[in-house]
Amino acid sequence: MRRVYADYNATTPLDPQVLEVMLPYLREHFGNASSVHVFGREARAAIDDTRVRLAKLLGAQEGEIVFTGGGTEADNMAVFGVVRARRKQGRHIITSSIEHHAVMHACQYLEKTGECEVTYLPVSRECLVDPVDLRKAIRDDTVLVSIMSANNETGTIQSVKHLAAICHERGVTFHTDAVQSFGKQLVNVNDWGVDLLSIAAHKFYGPKGVGALYVRRGTKLDPLLFGGSHENDRRAGTENVAAIVGLAKAAELATAQMGEDQPRLFELTEKLGDSITRRIHGAHRNGHARQRIGNTINFSFEGCEEEGLLLGLDLEGVAVSSGSACAVGSLEPSHVLKAMGLLHELARAAVRFSFGKSNTAEDVDYILKALEKVVERLRAFSTYS
Numbered sequence: 001m002r003r004v005y006a007d008y009n010a011t012t013p014l015d016p017q018v019l020e021v022m023l024p025y026l027r028e029h030f031g032n033a034s035s036v037h038v039f040g041r042e043a044r045a046a047i048d049d050t051r052v053r054l055a056k057l058l059g060a061q062e063g064e065i066v067f068t069g070g071g072t073e074a075d076n077m078a079v080f081g082v083v084r085a086r087r088k089q090g091r092h093i094i095t096s097s098i099e100h101h102a103v104m105h106a107c108q109y110l111e112k113t114g115e116c117e118v119t120y121l122p123v124s125r126e127c128l129v130d131p132v133d134l135r136k137a138i139r140d141d142t143v144l145v146s147i148m149s150a151n152n153e154t155g156t157i158q159s160v161k162h163l164a165a166i167c168h169e170r171g172v173t174f175h176t177d178a179v180q181s182f183g184k185q186l187v188n189v190n191d192w193g194v195d196l197l198s199i200a201a202h203k204f205y206g207p208k209g210v211g212a213l214y215v216r217r218g219t220k221l222d223p224l225l226f227g228g229s230h231e232n233d234r235r236a237g238t239e240n241v242a243a244i245v246g247l248a249k250a251a252e253l254a255t256a257q258m259g260e261d262q263p264r265l266f267e268l269t270e271k272l273g274d275s276i277t278r279r280i281h282g283a284h285r286n287g288h289a290r291q292r293i294g295n296t297i298n299f300s301f302e303g304c305e306e307e308g309l310l311l312g313l314d315l316e317g318v319a320v321s322s323g324s325a326c327a328v329g330s331l332e333p334s335h336v337l338k339a340m341g342l343l344h345e346l347a348r349a350a351v352r353f354s355f356g357k358s359n360t361a362e363d364v365d366y367i368l369k370a371l372e373k374v375v376e377r378l379r380a381f382s383t384y385s
């Protein structure tokens, strides 16, 4: 049976070129970057070099990069770090109602513990935050705004530059979760004017468990982890040198290939979207049709349930998600689709197709056939007619 992986927003395979640059740091150059001897110095040099290269790709300075244990940690560090460092200025934060749980649950925790008040901005049917809503929501005691650049479920891209500018007019720190953007759209911290920005290597063919937080010089940020003085006292813990080296290599490759990959993936996802709309009645496209990362497209199918769709497609060899991978297994419909105003039935009947390097036009044809079969089968068992 053919197997089609169309879940690249969940994770990507490691690029062999990335593995190659990582291996020496798992074998001979295994030193602890804090050690003074030659083994340590080799590891330190690799991290320093990586920091310079990653900073360059983001339009940042090397001292503004903090390596983390992935996207979740970068997001948590941004939210908790700013809130705690700016406690004296205020206790209000603003985020959107479509954030990844790495931001959303951090905000909800701060709300629950009484550390902060949180405003969750609504989004349009197309998954867009309205800058007017942000402007209205900012208060004198607002210390942080965190709004993602591209949504992991729908792919919709926010006008980050505009949102950041609004925050800066009021002296509010702005963080964006760019975990799904990096490698799919141009990410430049100065062009966007953000203070903090999160990325995760495993979303762009790098290793899992490593990411980075960009922290604009002068941004007040408390640490999340305490211990040694690693990462300029910002993130304690012995560095995962091989993963950090892999992150930079993956970031360079993704940046170099983006111009070619993304238009191709945009075309492929459009082809899939057009075919679904033509061939499957009762299929509704979710998210912005044009203002989106090229690889992501999301559909709800009337008369179907997410679990049935995902399992049915899996049996046909097609790997997709219903939205956030972290939400699989929970019966709650996607908070993103609910925030976009979808009816409960449609929010619970969504499939996210997220393409990557391996996908071809033949995959699109195969997915479509599998989808027709699965949707028909599920509808036969429901009250849908």
Ligand SMILES: Cc1ncc(COP(=O)(O)O)c(C=O)c1O
Pocket (backbone or CB within 6 Å): 009, 010, 069, 070, 071, 072, 073, 075, 100, 102, 148, 150, 151, 152, 177, 179, 180, 200, 201, 202, 209, 211, 325
């Ligand atoms: C938008 C977004 N933010 C954060 C994360 C969390 O990143 P990680 O899996 O590296 O912790 C993800 C992962 O799915 C994501 O899609």
